[in-house]
Amino acid sequence: MDVLIHAVVGLHIIGIASLLGGFLTQMKAMGRGEARMVPAMLHGALTMLVTGVALVGLHQAQGDTVNTVKIGVKLALLVVILGLVYVKRDEEKVEPAAFGAVGALTTANIFIAVLWV
Numbered sequence: 001m002d003v004l005i006h007a008v009v010g011l012h013i014i015g016i017a018s019l020l021g022g023f024l025t026q027m028k029a030m031g032r033g034e035a036r037m038v039p040a041m042l043h044g045a046l047t048m049l050v051t052g053v054a055l056v057g058l059h060q061a062q063g064d065t066v067n068t069v070k071i072g073v074k075l076a077l078l079v080v081i082l083g084l085v086y087v088k089r090d091e092e093k094v095e096p097a098a099f100g101a102v103g104a105l106t107t108a109n110i111f112i113a114v115l116w117v
């Protein structure tokens with residue numbers, strides 16, 4: 001079971017790479033107000049949701065205590081991220097505030113994950 005959990009954490013990290021990596025490729029364009037929600041961001045956000053829920057299930061199946069408040073905060077932030085990326089996925093130019101919010105919330109979730117014990 002531990003190997004499976006670690007493998008899913010690996011997929012969770014690939015999801016971060018896709019979501020945050022997609023955002024980073026658009027930062028210069030964001031400065032000009034021409035950023036796009038690239039497909040990698042939508043796929044990354046969906047990967048975070050699927051692997052995150054799977055990790056909660058696997059930990060509970062193993063009898064581990066899950067920090068439900070921390071997971072709830074991470075899930076709430078991801079719902080906002082996913083909503084923004086999904087709704088604006090076809091826009092040629094996304095306003096910097098909405099685009100920047102995706103990067104900021106993703107970064108916040110990374111630090112919540114690693115600093116909140």
Ligand code: HEM
Nearest residue numbers: 005016048049052053055056074075078106109110113114
């Ligand atoms: C943008 C959204 C997210 C980011 C950036 C993110 C980031 C991370 C990172 C960096 C880790 C590894 C560090 C650690 O073990 O604490 C992690 C682990 C974890 N994440 Fe996420 N996460 C996100 C969304 C979610 C969601 C929505 C859920 C659940 C619904 C979730 C559930 C978990 C769980 C249960 C672990 C623990 C894995 C383990 O230690 O076995 N994550 N997350």
